[in-house]
Amino acid sequence: MPELRKDPILGRWVIISIERGKRPTDFVSPSQRKKGGGFCPFCPGNEHTTPPEIMAFRPPWTQPNSQGWTLRVMPNKFPALQIYGDLNKAGEGIFDKMSGIGAHEVIVETPEHQLSLSTISLKAVEDVLWAYYIRLTDLKKDPRFKYVLIFKNEGDAAGASLEHTHTQLIALPIVPRTVKDELEGARNHYELKERCIFCDIITQELEDTKRVIYENDKYVAVAPFAPRAPFETWILPKRHESGFYPPNKDFSGLADILQRVLKQIDRILDVPPYNFMIHTSPFYDEINEYYHWHIELMPKLTKIAGFEWGSGFYINPIPPEEAAKFMREAKI
Amino acid sequence: MPELRKDPILGRWVIISIERGKRPTDFVSPSQRKKGGGFCPFCPGNEHTTPPEIMAFRPPWTQPNSQGWTLRVMPNKFPALQIYGDLNKAGEGIFDKMSGIGAHEVIVETPEHQLSLSTISLKAVEDVLWAYYIRLTDLKKDPRFKYVLIFKNEGDAAGASLEHTHTQLIALPIVPRTVKDELEGARNHYELKERCIFCDIITQELEDTKRVIYENDKYVAVAPFAPRAPFETWILPKRHESGFYPPNKDFSGLADILQRVLKQIDRILDVPPYNFMIHTSPFYDEINEYYHWHIELMPKLTKIAGFEWGSGFYINPIPPEEAAKFMREAKI
Numbered sequence: 241m242p243e244l245r246k247d248p249i250l251g252r253w254v255i256i257s258i259e260r261g262k263r264p265t266d267f268v269s270p271s272q273r274k275k276g277g278g279f280c281p282f283c284p285g286n287e288h289t290t291p292p293e294i295m296a297f298r299p300p301w302t303q304p305n306s307q308g309w310t311l312r313v314m315p316n317k318f319p320a321l322q323i324y325g326d327l328n329k330a331g332e333g334i335f336d337k338m339s340g341i342g343a344h345e346v347i348v349e350t351p352e353h354q355l356s357l358s359t360i361s362l363k364a365v366e367d368v369l370w371a372y373y374i375r376l377t378d379l380k381k382d383p384r385f386k387y388v389l390i391f392k393n394e395g396d397a398a399g400a401s402l403e404h405t406h407t408q409l410i411a412l413p414i415v416p417r418t419v420k421d422e423l424e425g426a427r428n429h430y431e432l433k434e435r436c437i438f439c440d441i442i443t444q445e446l447e448d449t450k451r452v453i454y455e456n457d458k459y460v461a462v463a464p465f466a467p468r469a470p471f472e473t474w475i476l477p478k479r480h481e482s483g484f485y486p487p488n489k490d491f492s493g494l495a496d497i498l499q500r501v502l503k504q505i506d507r508i509l510d511v512p513p514y515n516f517m518i519h520t521s522p523f524y525d526e527i528n529e530y531y532h533w534h535i536e537l538m539p540k541l542t543k544i545a546g547f548e549w550g551s552g553f554y555i556n557p558i559p560p561e562e563a564a565k566f567m568r569e570a571k572i
Numbered sequence: 573m574p575e576l577r578k579d580p581i582l583g584r585w586v587i588i589s590i591e592r593g594k595r596p597t598d599f600v601s602p603s604q605r606k607k608g609g610g611f612c613p614f615c616p617g618n619e620h621t622t623p624p625e626i627m628a629f630r631p632p633w634t635q636p637n638s639q640g641w642t643l644r645v646m647p648n649k650f651p652a653l654q655i656y657g658d659l660n661k662a663g664e665g666i667f668d669k670m671s672g673i674g675a676h677e678v679i680v681e682t683p684e685h686q687l688s689l690s691t692i693s694l695k696a697v698e699d700v701l702w703a704y705y706i707r708l709t710d711l712k713k714d715p716r717f718k719y720v721l722i723f724k725n726e727g728d729a730a731g732a733s734l735e736h737t738h739t740q741l742i743a744l745p746i747v748p749r750t751v752k753d754e755l756e757g758a759r760n761h762y763e764l765k766e767r768c769i770f771c772d773i774i775t776q777e778l779e780d781t782k783r784v785i786y787e788n789d790k791y792v793a794v795a796p797f798a799p800r801a802p803f804e805t806w807i808l809p810k811r812h813e814s815g816f817y818p819p820n821k822d823f824s825g826l827a828d829i830l831q832r833v834l835k836q837i838d839r840i841l842d843v844p845p846y847n848f849m850i851h852t853s854p855f856y857d858e859i860n861e862y863y864h865w866h867i868e869l870m871p872k873l874t875k876i877a878g879f880e881w882g883s884g885f886y887i888n889p890i891p892p893e894e895a896a897k898f899m900r901e902a903k904i
Contacts, residue, residue, distance in 0.1 A: 241654055241657065241671055241672060242652065242653055242654055242671075242672025243666070243669055243670070243671065244653075244668070244669060244670045244671070244745070244746070245667065245669045246668040246669065248666055248667055248668070249652050251749070252749055253746060253749065255652050255672055256672070257651060257653075257672065258650050270839065297818060299687060303862045310829030319574075320574065320587050320589050320879075320887045321574055321576075321587060321589075322573055322574055332797075333776045333780070334580055334769075334772050334773060334776055335578070335580055335776075335797045335798075336577070336578040336580070337575055337576060337577045337578065338573025338575070339573055339574075339575065339576070340573060340575050340576050340587055340588070340589065360597055367576065385890030386594055386817070389879065389882050389883050391877075391879050391881070392878055393878045397875075398875075398877060398878070399875040399876070399878065400877075401876025408879070410879060410883075412883075412885075414576070414585060416882065416884055417582070417583070417584055417585065417883065417884035418881075418882060418883055418884035418888060419686030419882075419883070421884070423817050437666075440666050441666060444665045444666055446664070465664075465667045466667075477621030511848070515877055515878035515881055515882075516878065517878050517882030518880065518883055533607045536881070536882070538881060543729075543730075543731040544731070544876050545639045545723075545725045545730060545731025545732075545851050546724055546725045546740070546847040546848065547652075547721065547723050547729065547740070549723070549750075549847055549849055549868070549870060550721050550723045550748065550750060550751075550847075550850075550851065551721050551742075551744075551749060551750055551751070551850030551866070552748055552749030552750035552753070553744075553748055554855075555652045
């Protein structure tokens with residue numbers, strides 16, 4: 241019997257169409273992530289083909305926009321939003337619009353074309369998290385921006401137009417709809433219970449254990465109760481933290497769990513394309529009691545079709561309890 | 573300069589990243605809709621390979637589940653939801669779930685494997701709309717269902733697992749999230765203005781004309797102000813109608829505009845994969861003053877990636893005014 245499950249934060253339902261006995265290999269995406277050849281603007285030696293770098297981790301004796309870096313951040317060469325200008329909010333009859341002001345940056349995570357977040361060193365993953373944090377903190381100073389969405393598209397099917405591993409961020413003059421909905425759901429729960437709904441979920445999941453994928457001292461990775469996609473995974477700090485910042489100036493625990501989960505997914509789903517997104521509190525309400533920052537990770541295994549477009553619901557062919565079990569048992 | 577535009581019903585923002593001078597061919601999907609060979613369960617002669625038909629348009633001298641039909645409706649062989657059983661709403665700690673009760677049906681629109689909604693006769697399109705209406709009216713009688721979502725996936729990239737043209741419907745015990753959000757947006761507007769927001773939009777679009785794609789006596793096709801995807805098209809009745817039903821027992825006007833728009837899209841985008849969905853009022857509130865039923869049609873040309881997943885916003889590389897112009901000028 242299939243099951244309808246409700247995400248407690250968003251109120252979004254998913255259909256878990258329990259086809260039991262399926263193995264992870266039944267979900268393997270037809271398009272693996274591949275690292276081929278050809279010209280790559282993110283490879284060392286081609287620094288001049290990208291917009292000038294905003295920051296980089298590089299030895300002090302190297303020059304900006306030259307080789308020697310281990311991580312590099314640049315504006316996106318084809319930005320979705322434009323950094324210069326005013327918001328110019330305007331109406332058009334019944335409609336509302338504003339200038340497409342925002343920042344669109346690219347974080348190149350390693351100079352090595354063949355590597356990915358699951359195969360670079362743990363120290364390099366920590367550096368990537370630091371780069372996220374530094375850019376977030378810098379963009380916060382711009383009064384035009386309310387939010388920075390950090391997201392990663394890995395593999396062509398997941399929307400990456402370049403195969404050299406990289407993360408993107410978009411700074412926005414408005415809070416994204418999904419985050420707004422999460423904030424609202426979390427606020428409603430807080431008003432009712434005076435507790436963070438994510439903290440409540442974490443407590444229940446850690447007691448229950450069946451949807452827990454991995455945990456270390458500070459973080460837990462779970463298959464959410466109502467996942468949109470097979471093997472969807474959330475990484476959350478165990479302690480209440482409303483915003484993405486390094487607790488005690490230390491990202492080692494987060495680097496450990498992020499890389500661990502990516503290795504598990506690569507192992508059981510044969511290096512699938514994937515997306516992940518960081519959801520954190522908006523700049524204007526960064527420290528609060530009701531919202532809990534987290535990473536949402538989704539391997540790209542299914543298609544969005546008419547039912548999903550028309551309903552906002554998702555059909556997921558594998559229960560999260562089974563997905564979590566496969567993930568836990570992955571030999572990495 | 574890119575533009576941020578807000579959908580007035582949902583409050584959803586999209587980024588129109590205006591890359592001017594692009595031609596429709598720049599958006600052509602790498603995967604055309606193809607009609608190949610091989611065994612097809614929807615072709616005449618193979619009626620025994622599908623679940624028994626629920627209804628069919630067929631001459632009175634033919635037997636159910638045999639050849640001779642012009643349109644055929646069956647339960648989906650691999651349903652996302654199950655038709656038999658009770659809802660059994662239950663909690664699991666903080667979480668909510670219920671049995672996956674629902675109907676999942678397939679409407680095979682023509683016996684001809686090579687044809688599609690844009691190439692069958694206009695009379696056959698009318699028949700398809702009648703089939704939608706008859707199934708909707710029948711499923712309404714089941715007190716377990718609150719909503720029926722009618723949707724079409726055409727082409728593999730749009731999620732169709734069989735290439736023989738067909739529509740699907742899913743009857744649900746809950747109102748889909750997207751429809752709920754639309755109802756809420758429409759209700760808010762009605763409370764403020766005592767007018768239907770869709771009627772207001774139609775009035776403005778018909779005066780403005782720049783986003784109008786096609787109109788006939790009773791219906792209008794527009795490129796919405798804040799479209800999620802290139803060449804997204806909405807078809808709406810010009811007069812206020814809250815639910816999907818045949819005005820004066822006549823679907824000819826709707827058949828005309830639907831097929832016309834599909835022909836335009838096939839022409840300028842080279843037979844792209846697409847999805848369309850019918851949004852109508854829920855069963856329990858079918859006749860009302862604030863909601864306006866409509867068809868949302870989206871050619872499948874772009875990928876959903878981390879930004880869209882994480883934000884609920886969309887990046888659209890072509891302004892709807894330009895898309896509408898290309899559509900209007902399509903030689904069909």
